[in-house]
Amino acid sequence: MEQPEDEHEPKEMPELPNLDKWDRVVMRMAPFPSGPLHIGNARMVILNDYYVKRYDGELILVFDDTIGSDEKQVEPEAFDLIREGLDYLGVNVDRTVYKSDRLELFYRYAVDLIKREEAYVCDCDPSVWRNEHKVKGKACACRRLSVEENLKRWEMMLDGTYPEKGAAVRLKTGMDDPDPAMRDHVILRISETDHPRVGTKYRVWPLLEYSWGIDDHELGITHIIRGKDLVKEGKIEQHIWSIYGWKHPELLYYGRLKFQDATLSKSKSRQEVLSGAYTGWDDPRTWSLQSLERRGIHADALRKAMLDLGLSIVDISISMKPVYAENRSLRDEEAPRFFFVEEPVWSHLQGLPPDLDTAHAPVHPDFPQRGVRNIPLYPKKLNPEAPVIVGLPERDYEGFKSGDLIRLKDLANFVVERGDPPTLQYDSKSVEEVREADGPIIHWIPENSVPTEIVLIDGSIASGLGEPDLRSVEVGTFLQFERFGFGRVYEKDEIVRVAFAHK
RNA sequence: GCCCCGGUAGUGUAGCUCGGCCCAGCAUCUCGGACUUUCGAUCCGACGACCCGGGUUCAAAUCCCGGCCGGGGCACCA
Numbered sequence: 001m002e003q004p005e006d007e008h009e010p011k012e013m014p015e016l017p018n019l020d021k022w023d024r025v026v027m028r029m030a031p032f033p034s035g036p037l038h039i040g041n042a043r044m045v046i047l048n049d050y051y052v053k054r055y056d057g058e059l060i061l062v063f064d065d066t067i068g069s070d071e072k073q074v075e076p077e078a079f080d081l082i083r084e085g086l087d088y089l090g091v092n093v094d095r096t097v098y099k100s101d102r103l104e105l106f107y108r109y110a111v112d113l114i115k116r117e118e119a120y121v122c123d124c125d126p127s128v129w130r131n132e133h134k135v136k137g138k139a140c141a142c143r144r145l146s147v148e149e150n151l152k153r154w155e156m157m158l159d160g161t162y163p164e165k166g167a168a169v170r171l172k173t174g175m176d177d178p179d180p181a182m183r184d185h186v187i188l189r190i191s192e193t194d195h196p197r198v199g200t201k202y203r204v205w206p207l208l209e210y211s212w213g214i215d216d217h218e219l220g221i222t223h224i225i226r227g228k229d230l231v232k233e234g235k236i237e238q239h240i241w242s243i244y245g246w247k248h249p250e251l252l253y254y255g256r257l258k259f260q261d262a263t264l265s266k267s268k269s270r271q272e273v274l275s276g277a278y279t280g281w282d283d284p285r286t287w288s289l290q291s292l293e294r295r296g297i298h299a300d301a302l303r304k305a306m307l308d309l310g311l312s313i314v315d316i317s318i319s320m321k322p323v324y325a326e327n328r329s330l331r332d333e334e335a336p337r338f339f340f341v342e343e344p345v346w347s348h349l350q351g352l353p354p355d356l357d358t359a360h361a362p363v364h365p366d367f368p369q370r371g372v373r374n375i376p377l378y379p380k381k382l383n384p385e386a387p388v389i390v391g392l393p394e395r396d397y398e399g400f401k402s403g404d405l406i407r408l409k410d411l412a413n414f415v416v417e418r419g420d421p422p423t424l425q426y427d428s429k430s431v432e433e434v435r436e437a438d439g440p441i442i443h444w445i446p447e448n449s450v451p452t453e454i455v456l457i458d459g460s461i462a463s464g465l466g467e468p469d470l471r472s473v474e475v476g477t478f479l480q481f482e483r484f485g486f487g488r489v490y491e492k493d494e495i496v497r498v499a500f501a502h503k
Numbered sequence: 504g505c506c507c508c509g510g511u512a513g514u515g516u517a518g519c520u521c522g523g524c525c526c527a528g529c530a531u532c533u534c535g536g537a538c539u540u541u542c543g544a545u546c547c548g549a550c551g552a553c554c555c556g557g558g559u560u561c562a563a564a565u566c567c568c569g570g571c572c573g574g575g576g577c578a579c580c581a
Contacts, residue, residue, distance in 0.1 A: 189579035
């Protein structure tokens, strides 16, 4: 097949296997609703979305909201947060399913598996079973129980006779399996935890591998792409599919992602968001999709970076730099330029020619047709005697010596005179002079500049002043502060607030 | 302890199924240079890898064996 070469398209991904076995590709995304999707979940989402779009298939969003555990709990607000993240990524979901709506289905199959003698109700103490039976590969007495006895026990699980952990349904995957991980795994257990959607309606809950063994078939899933932490679960699913003679969906696994420049912890983020230490789920330290959106990271930058990883099952450690590089190439063109000075060193301008009262800087240097920003030097028109003052970046000023020739970008060249206050003596207008002297060209701000705060990636805030035109910028604008970096305006009142994206 | 998976430049990836066109392609990073009134963009260039050892073969990154290294599983979590 001929693939058109388009350098803007992500790398060509491999074909999905055994396409001819299925009428139409049906895939699913199954986040556990404990919080918003973060960059680590993006791979799962993007991969599934990519293949569904490629084959014009169907994508089902399945909220994997079984009861979880003490460490992993369903959080009610997560459902909407997840949808928000999917919207940002541009994922179209054809259908949404909640695991917690399907308990009756899992119960029916549980009874059927018991009747087929493929499963049994085990009331052994979990640690005893682990140490005496799983490790040694020896079946417990429960395994030999009659169907009748098992069904009776099953009812006792449902009606509350058994307490939590008092009994569980085990699937007969085989006590003689060489892999201890595969020996008669629990597929349903008792939990009386309150569920955000269905409350205490059910006290018997399926485990992930079991619910998927049933649902991947019931939902008509043809291809499953998920993290390799689920390969054991995949094997158990295959065991279930074989019992029923169902056609096996294709299983694809990818490795875990580690980010060199980000620490991801949904539970820590949750804690910090709740305590107010983080400003919300869009705090950059959460690395949530919301936070990336706020920073102006284009969904396609994320998409390309994720697809560039391919489908390798190896665990990988990646950097955000490719994402940033892609984002820059996607958004640099649209980004208007502004000056921002973090800790201005206020300096007096002297000897300005009378006609030099405003600086004109291009909105975007590569597109002169987009016009100029005007930076007036004389805000105090009523008091012509007042000195003209500009703010310089402290970092630059520190490196200057008296007598240095520097250029205020888009204005003129000056000779530095260090002091308190520092003064800048007008020298010349054109850029050639400073070039010859090999002097620095720095950005600056005039007196009537706009209070501006930039939220950095580590959550700290760079506060300073932005040039006057920043006042008219709209919320949502992706911009560049010259010699500082790119960011997106996310809020504006007296202060313009920008989320830093990248250099 | 048992089981599974994997090892291509700093990082990520292509190639490995069907050995030769691979003295290994691409991206990113880094470093030079050009250009530019930004530490942005653009252009040019450079650096840099098939884990090791055997074997099969006319020929191996690709197949086989051993070793080493790395990751994961062994929950009444997802």
